Amino acid sequence: MSLIQIILAVFIPPLAVALSKGLTGAFWLNLLLTILGIIPGIIHAFYVLTR
Structure with a gap:
């Protein structure tokens, strides 16, 4: 996971x-x-990006 993805998440x-999975x-x-x-959106974004 890049720094840009973390900031966007x-x-x-x-x-x-969307940038990660389409x-x-x-x-x-x-x-x-x-x-x-x-908050649920942020948690889910981190879950999807780290999975």
Whole structure:
């Protein structure tokens, strides 16, 4: 995981997931989690990026 991905995962989690995995189910789930609350979106982004 690069520094850019970490910064994006903290500030714009859906973008970090989209750049890593594309517009797959992980992106849509992260977008939903980010809309519901920024903290779940950040946690999910880090999970997807480290997996």
